[in-house]
Amino acid sequence: MQKRLPKWGMGFMVVSSMMVAVYSLRFAGAPFGHWGLIDQGIRDVITHVPVRALTHMLVAPLALLLGGLQFLPGLRARHPKVHRYVGRIYVASCVIAGIGALATAPHASGGPIAGLGFGILAVLWIGATLGGWWAAVRCEFELHRLFMRLSYAMTFSAVTLRLQIPIGFMLGYASYSAMSVWLAYTSWIPNVVAVGVYSALERRRQNSRGIVLSQAVDGAAG
Numbered sequence: 001m002q003k004r005l006p007k008w009g010m011g012f013m014v015v016s017s018m019m020v021a022v023y024s025l026r027f028a029g030a031p032f033g034h035w036g037l038i039d040q041g042i043r044d045v046i047t048h049v050p051v052r053a054l055t056h057m058l059v060a061p062l063a064l065l066l067g068g069l070q071f072l073p074g075l076r077a078r079h080p081k082v083h084r085y086v087g088r089i090y091v092a093s094c095v096i097a098g099i100g101a102l103a104t105a106p107h108a109s110g111g112p113i114a115g116l117g118f119g120i121l122a123v124l125w126i127g128a129t130l131g132g133w134w135a136a137v138r139c140e141f142e143l144h145r146l147f148m149r150l151s152y153a154m155t156f157s158a159v160t161l162r163l164q165i166p167i168g169f170m171l172g173y174a175s176y177s178a179m180s181v182w183l184a185y186t187s188w189i190p191n192v193v194a195v196g197v198y199s200a201l202e203r204r205r206q207n208s209r210g211i212v213l214s215q216a217v218d219g220a221a222g
Contacts, residue, residue, distance in 0.1 A: 010071065016159045017068040021061035024158070028058060041109030041177025049107050055100030060158060063093035067152045087148075091133045094151060098126035110180030117184025124192075125154040146199055153191035161187035 026037050030046050031054065038046075046053045067090050069075060076083045105119035106112075132147030161183050168179030176183075 013071070013156070014068045017064045017156065020159050020162060021065040023162075024057065024061040024064075027054060030054065039109070039176040041175060041180075045104065045107050045109050049104055052100050052103040053107075056097050056104055057100075059093050059100065060097035060155070063090055063097055063155050064158050066090045066093065067155050070148070071152070087133075087136070091129050094129040094155065095126055098122045098129070101125070108180065108184070109177035110184060114180040114184040121154060121157065121184070121188050125151065128154065149195045149199060150192060153195045154188050156191055157188035160191060 027046075029036065030038065030043075031050070035043050042053075046057075066086050070083065070087060070090060075086075099122075102119055102122035105115045105122060108115035108118055128147050128151040132144050132151055135141070135144035135147055164183055164186060165176060165179065168176070168183065171179075173179035
């Protein structure tokens with residue numbers, strides 16, 4: 001079970017990110033007057049600031065899709081060049097979509113509180129992504145992995161947000177815009193905390209193995 005769980009989690013991440021990315025294609029119809037399945041509040045935002053909003057809504061799904069694939073160990077191990085090229089596209093997508101999100105945040109359909117949450121997310125998303133890219137350039141791969149985990153934790157907020165929407169309706173909220181006051185925070189903060197805890201535990205396990213290995217070497221030498 002312990003060996004299967006990571007594969008199950010990886011599968012869920014990849015499949016759910018693909019589903020949300022495909023579902024986000026509905027925004028491509030907005031410039032042509034096709035508003036099917038788009039919340040009225042979000043429609044108002046697109047109408048008010050179309051370039052900023054659609055820049056985020058149409059580019060972010062690419063980051064969501066590519067970012068999930070980057071965590072597949074087989075891709076990194078067998079096709080490192082593909083990993084690097086896809087990573088560059090991911091970084092560019094996050095930065096472009098993040099700038100669009102930051103520019104759109106003041107016009108969030110949920111009002112200023114929601115806008116603040118989405119604005120903070122956009123700034124941290126861009127920062128973590130660029131930090132991961134810079135760490136890779138400097139061959140600081142442990143730091144690169146940490147930053148990219150944090151980056152994708154925020155990219156993956158597109159999935160966790162949609163998983164939380166049914167909860168909002170069960171709590172009595174009438175629309176996405178109404179519940180976005182708290183979704184603007186709960187969609188990404190738990191993801192970031194989970195990555196932080198996982199990374200800290202992983203570092204602790206690595207340190208423990210290093211100590212055990214060092215003791216074994218010392219014992220053999222003695």
